[in-house]
Amino acid sequence: xxxxxxxxxxxxxxxxxxxxxxxxxxxxxxxxxxxxxxxxxxxxxxxxxxxxxxxxxxxxxxxxxxxxxxxxxxxxxxxxxxxxxxxxxxxxxxxxxxxxxxxxxxxxxxxxxxxxxxxxxxxxxxxxxxxxxxxxxxxxxxxxxxxxxxxxxxxxxxxxxxxxxxxxxxxxxxxxxxxxxxxxxxxxxxxxxxxxxxxxxxxxxxxxxxxxxxxxxxxxxxxxxxxxxxxxxxxxxxxxxxxxxxxxxxxxxxxxxxxxxxxxxxxxxxxxxxxxxxxxxxxxxxxxxxxxxxxxxxxxxxxxxxxxxxxxxxxxxxxxxxxxxx
Ligand SMILES: Cc1cc2nc3c(=O)[nH]c(=O)nc-3n(C[C@H](O)[C@H](O)[C@H](O)COP(=O)(O)OP(=O)(O)OC[C@H]3O[C@@H](n4cnc5c(N)ncnc54)[C@H](O)[C@@H]3O)c2cc1C
Ligand code: SF4
Numbered sequence: 001x002x003x004x005x006x007x008x009x010x011x012x013x014x015x016x017x018x019x020x021x022x023x024x025x026x027x028x029x030x031x032x033x034x035x036x037x038x039x040x041x042x043x044x045x046x047x048x049x050x051x052x053x054x055x056x057x058x059x060x061x062x063x064x065x066x067x068x069x070x071x072x073x074x075x076x077x078x079x080x081x082x083x084x085x086x087x088x089x090x091x092x093x094x095x096x097x098x099x100x101x102x103x104x105x106x107x108x109x110x111x112x113x114x115x116x117x118x119x120x121x122x123x124x125x126x127x128x129x130x131x132x133x134x135x136x137x138x139x140x141x142x143x144x145x146x147x148x149x150x151x152x153x154x155x156x157x158x159x160x161x162x163x164x165x166x167x168x169x170x171x172x173x174x175x176x177x178x179x180x181x182x183x184x185x186x187x188x189x190x191x192x193x194x195x196x197x198x199x200x201x202x203x204x205x206x207x208x209x210x211x212x213x214x215x216x217x218x219x220x221x222x223x224x225x226x227x228x229x230x231x232x233x234x235x236x237x238x239x240x241x242x243x244x245x246x247x248x249x250x251x252x253x254x255x256x257x258x259x260x261x262x263x264x265x266x267x268x269x270x271x272x273x274x275x276x277x278x279x280x281x282x283x284x285x286x287x288x289x290x291x292x293x294x295x296x297x298x299x300x301x302x303x304x305x306x307x308x309x310x311x312x313x314x315x316x317x318x319x320x321x322x323x324x325x326x
Contacts, residue, residue: 023204074113157195165256178205191263
């Protein structure tokens with residue numbers, strides 16, 4: 001670990017001022033709970049001269065009902081998301097994902113916005129400066145080639161935030177502020193499949209809030225992850241599902257993944273399984289969807305194939321549990 005680089009910290013009171021500060025300095029970064037960012041700064045993975053805390057902006061830490069949906073400020077902590085009984089009842093996938101992040105001390109500081117905007121991860125990147133220097137750095141930061149896919153031109157570092165897939169299956173919309181004002185977008189559009197530039201935020205833009213529609217009666221959702229250390233670890237693969245049944249048939253199904261690609265993925269084709277009975281054939285189709293769209297690379301100490309297989313197994317188990325729940 002390195003010493004923290006020198007930086008100045010600003011705490012603007014309005015979104016306009018925050019956008020002005022962030023767009024005025026190319027390397028400026030938002031600081032939320034700091035549990036992801038500060039660890040990366042200590043590894044020497046960035047040296048921004050300006051950090052901008054959004055904690056003084058109105059509504060950042062609020063949770064409130066809003067026309068058939070719930071608005072979550074980006075500064076709401078994961079501990080609160082995991083502990084609130086009303087959230088667990090309405091949005092089980094979100095509460096379960098928040099409870100599965102890191103350890104209790106991290107969750108008490110870590111925020112929704114910081115989790116969604118977390119940097120991607122790779123065994124060749126999340127290392128100290130001397131380790132990376134000895135290996136000639138890599139494409140993502142300061143280097144020329146990717147050690148995972150040396151023939152390729154893009155970084156395959158894995159997106160490993162737990163909350164994004166849960167919010168995607170719940171149909172969340174991101175509220176973004178920036179120099180041009182505010183805009184809204186489906187959460188999936190916040191991401192692109194590129195480990196070095198996985199967020200689609202423009203210069204000076206930041207996440208203000210998430211808007212999550214209240215699920216239809218009878219909807220069920222959940223989140224499961226596989227990790228190397230059960231008590232505290234990033235997902236090797238994580239799966240969220242939202243299911244609505246009609247008798248013994250699936251009426252609605254949404255599935256999303258994390259840990260396997262450079263961005264969280266809302267799986268294409270899950271909706272086409274609607275109308276099918278919950279049986280072994282349907283669960284096999286769920287597994288196939290996951291296996292085809294998950295694209296793990298050699299970015300963790302665990303093999304890519306294991307992560308693909310475990311994602312499929314988690315998805316089958318989760319869909320079956322949710323569908324059979326009384
Ligand atoms: C030991 C350890 C274990 C961990 N395990 C997990 C895990 O299991 N699962 C998991 O998901 N994470 C894990 N993390 C990472 C991290 O703790 C969490 O993802 C946390 O939710 C990050 O939130 P934060 O508020 O601390 O973000 P910060 O660290 O403050 O920020 C993270 C990134 O998001 C950006 N950012 C923050 N807020 C905004 C915003 N509103 N708009 C735009 N950009 C923003 C920052 O600039 C930074 O790039 C772990 C970290 C550690 C150190
Ligand atoms: S996937 Fe390649 S470019 Fe990206 S962090 Fe890993 S080694 Fe670096």
